[in-house]
């Protein structure tokens with residue numbers, strides 16, 4: 404027998420428009436949807452689906468009901484089968500039938516995990532061994548009070564846990580099944596979480612079902628989760644959802660962060676609607692779970708390359724579930740945790756407020772990295788944008804995305820639609836230029852000339868006064884120089900195009916343009932002297948004694964002259980280094 408509250412929960416969670424829409428073509432009409440009635444086979448749109456009430460109704464034959472009755476009437480399912488079918492789609496696990504009134508067979512597991520959670524929390528408060536955990540929390544500016552509200556715990560090394568659990572009457576088989584202890588090869592049993600700070604993981608009914616343990620000090624893995632158990636399926640739960648769901652309904656958005664500490668930090672900063680996946684990439688089930696509680700998800704991950712990859716991967720999963728997806732960007736080098744610590748909750752709220760649509764963010768990044776500057780670059784930008792459009796199932800959003808990508812990549816709509824229909828190649832979510840696989844860029848003075856050229860005026864003008872394309876030895880650099888000067892970047896071959904992107908991605912870094920100009924111009928002024936030096940070095944071994952002396956004397960003069968011209972730079976190492984290095 405399926406408990407009433409589960410039936411209720413599944414019904415609330417179900418996307419009735421999506422489910423009926425699989426077999427009946429529905430069109431929006433105000434806040435409802437209309438289609439041809441599948442029951443009496445009408446030809447007019449007299450069949451209404453009313454998502455607000457979770458029901459359907461036919462104005463002609465008066466068939467009516469909820470999502471369960473739809474399956475029963477359309478497909479002849481019995482009631483429990485219909486409930487299970489809907490539950491499967493919304494990612495809720497219904498325990499297998501256990502007789503008409505039998506207790507939930509998983510009750511001992513819930514009990515064991517709850518008992519363990521209490522015991523772990525007490526260890527964190529009281530145990531001398533937990534000093535490292537308390538110190539660690541302090542270092543992350545989490546007070547013991549906050550840790551206790553969050554239900555945090557500590558799993559000590561040694562056999563204390565096992566002894567305590569047995570003392571409380573818990574059997575080893577249950578502890579094993581709940582994933583709290585592990586069996587070693589020699590048959591002995593040890594606690595799973597040893598020397599770890601523990602975050603309890605709750606299900607939607609706020610029962611603790613598992614733990615995530617962070618190592619204290621050295622060791623692998625950094626985070627260890629409970630294994631899959633009859634009460635814990637990590638792909639189908641989100642960390643903190645049991646609390647965040649209320650905030651999500653109020654705020655009409657969810658904020659998705661990478662880890663437990665980010666969740667803790669945000670909730671302490673007063674943001675309620677925050678959740679995290681459980682140590683893996685976001686799963687389809689988790690996205691479906693979010694979709695039941697909110698129409699909009701803001702991704703708040705690290706802004707480094709791995710963080711961006713995770714961001715866009717999660718974005719595609721969410722788009723598949725018709726969610727609106729935005730990306731909040733944190734200041735360079737900050738994660739949500741450090742940002743709140745360093746700049747306060749207001750800085751975080753600002754970052755969330757400034758979040759932009761996920762596709763727009765992708766385009767921004769590709770643009771910043773120069774992908775749209777060349778024809779081959781636009782081709783590869785397209786390869787990175789197509790998966791996002793393909794993932795987008797909401798027709799309105801999809802149409803909007805198509806328009807945006809057409810504009811950004813300068814491609815016509817029919818061509819883009821053809822691209823979308825063609826079979827997707829190996830999807831790439833890497834937004835870096837992937838240059839290293841193609842060509843190694845020389846870190847020389849030529850590169851600095853180009854970087855200056857790309858800065859635009861007045862530097863472009865100054866560069867053009869001093870050098871021309873033919874002065875550059877490295878062919879891709881020469882091609883980029885020509886392309887920029889002649890405004891013909893579209894015609895660049897693939898390698899120069901990638902070179903261009905890499906240069907755009909690099910930029911001047913921490914250096915000021917005038918600093919770089921001083922460096923490259925000084926180097927150029929010294930060029931004839933350096934050529935003479937090389938010539939002298941070639942002559943010396945062949946010269947007679949007196950000639951040799953003259954050559955060495957001339958060499959000394961050149962060195963002195965070069966030192967005057969480039970007082971700040973080592974001449975010999977100058978080709979490898981960067982300005983000021």
Ligand SMILES: [Zn+2]
Pocket residue numbers: 440441442443444445450461462463464465466
């Ligand atoms: Zn009808």
